Amino acid sequence: MQDQIVTLVFSKSEITWETLLLEIVKQEGFNPWDINISALTERYVKTIRRLEKLDFKLSGKVLLAASILLRIKADHILEKEVSKQEKQEILEEIKEEELDELNKKKIIPRIPMPRERRVTLNELVESLRKAIEVKERRVIRHGEIAKRKIEVEFKKKNIVSRIKNLYQNILSFFNKKKEVFFTDLLPSKKRDDVVDTFVPLVFLADENKITLEQEKLFGEIRIKKNEDFGGSPDVREEHRSDDGGARKSDQKKQGRDT
Amino acid sequence: MEELERATKKNREEILETIDQLQKEYDSRETGIQIYEDQGVWKMEVKTALLPSVKNAMPKEFPKSLIETLAVITWKQPIKQSLVVEIRGNKAYKHINLLIRKDFVEAKKLGRTLLLKTTQKFSDYFGEEERTVKEMMEQYTKTYKKTKRFRE
Numbered sequence: 136m137q138d139q140i141v142t143l144v145f146s147k148s149e150i151t152w153e154t155l156l157l158e159i160v161k162q163e164g165f166n167p168w169d170i171n172i173s174a175l176t177e178r179y180v181k182t183i184r185r186l187e188k189l190d191f192k193l194s195g196k197v198l199l200a201a202s203i204l205l206r207i208k209a210d211h212i213l214e215k216e217v218s219k220q221e222k223q224e225i226l227e228e229i230k231e232e233e234l235d236e237l238n239k240k241k242i243i244p245r246i247p248m249p250r251e252r253r254v255t256l257n258e259l260v261e262s263l264r265k266a267i268e269v270k271e272r273r274v275i276r277h278g279e280i281a282k283r284k285i286e287v288e289f290k291k292k293n294i295v296s297r298i299k300n301l302y303q304n305i306l307s308f309f310n311k312k313k314e315v316f317f318t319d320l321l322p323s324k325k326r327d328d329v330v331d332t333f334v335p336l337v338f339l340a341d342e343n344k345i346t347l348e349q350e351k352l353f354g355e356i357r358i359k360k361n362e363d364f365g366g367s368p369d370v371r372e373e374h375r376s377d378d379g380g381a382r383k384s385d386q387k388k389q390g391r392d393t
Numbered sequence: 394m395e396e397l398e399r400a401t402k403k404n405r406e407e408i409l410e411t412i413d414q415l416q417k418e419y420d421s422r423e424t425g426i427q428i429y430e431d432q433g434v435w436k437m438e439v440k441t442a443l444l445p446s447v448k449n450a451m452p453k454e455f456p457k458s459l460i461e462t463l464a465v466i467t468w469k470q471p472i473k474q475s476l477v478v479e480i481r482g483n484k485a486y487k488h489i490n491l492l493i494r495k496d497f498v499e500a501k502k503l504g505r506t507l508l509l510k511t512t513q514k515f516s517d518y519f520g521e522e523e524r525t526v527k528e529m530m531e532q533y534t535k536t537y538k539k540t541k542r543f544r545e
Binding site: 269 | 453467521530
């Protein structure tokens with residue numbers, strides 16, 4: 136049995152507790168006490184001496200096999216040979232004083248101490264250079280930003296004519312069909328076209344020329360013609376500004392909904 | 394100290410006595426190690442004078458940017474917090490708080506800002522009086538500016 140385990144440990148490239156157990160189970164009348172762990176390790180030491188070099192893989196395998204066997208033996212004692220009552224008796228035999236003694240000998244985990252060193256005076260002085268450099272860079276950067284000219288292009292569009300054109304467009308649609316939708320009026324689905332159509336539409340709704348309905352958020356907008364304003368487009372003078380004035384917030388609010 | 398009491402199951406007096414003996418032993422042997430107390434924590438470290446020899450062996454205990462902020466305070470002390478922030482940016486608020494907590498910097502209220510200067514602990518830590526460190530820094534910045542002009 137002993138020899139078989141030793142052969143197994145030394146020959147197999149990988150060893151696990153499963154392979155070890157399998158080998159043990161194969162033998163009839165197995166008794167873990169029959170395996171001498173110290174003999175196993177002695178064999179290992181001899182082999183290493185013969186090889187005249189360190190084989191970490193072999194060391195690992197021997198250590199693993201020895202620990203597995205030791206564990207099997209320990210479990211065997213506890214589960215098979217020592218009853219619960221006996222266990223209790225053994226524990227009672229260990230007096231409190233002895234327990235204290237054992238506790239004292241316990242390895243105290245190292246208090247976590249940072250593995251870092253103190254900063255030297257030279258490092259402090261040298262870091263001032265770095266701080267100055269960073270500051271100088273920041274000053275230069277801020278100066279560059281201040282000097283930089285930013286050109287913003289504003290598109291000039293006449294909102295009055297856009298409202299007029301859109302209303303004409305809506306009326307022509309109403310001549311053809313009963314219902315008109317916002318998407319019918321869009322020249323394309325580009326963002327600019329959507330905005331350029333939506334803004335005059337809001338103005339027209341504000342003037343009560345049309346009514347806008349939207350059942351679902353982000354859904355289609357239904358446009359209804361108000362009968363009182365069936366005639367030619369008449370845009371009120373107060374809207375003759377390009378910025379839309381105080382209506383901006385309303386537009387934004389509704390613009391989000393589209 | 395509480396950790397030492399728990400670990401050794403000795404009382405405070407016994408521990409302090411032992412630490413004292415250890416300190417004397419290390420001093421008498423003239424080793425490179427010193428044992429000292431810092432804000433209630435006992436430390437066993439390489440002596441300040443020998444730090445340059447071991448500086449590549451392990452990382453610094455404070456991050457670079459924190460040391461830079463401390464350097465600025467040392468250089469211009471007493472210095473207003475607002476000026477430190479102007480030089481170092483907004484991160485300096487965090488650094489200053491940490492440096493005050495670590496007792497490297499002390500702050501006095503000055504109007505709506507704080508007036509900052511280094512402490513005795515700072516001098517003990519770097520092994521030089523604050524005035525000497527400040528002089529070193531002034532000398533250093535002069536040299537830096539001269540060489541910078543030369544480089545440009």
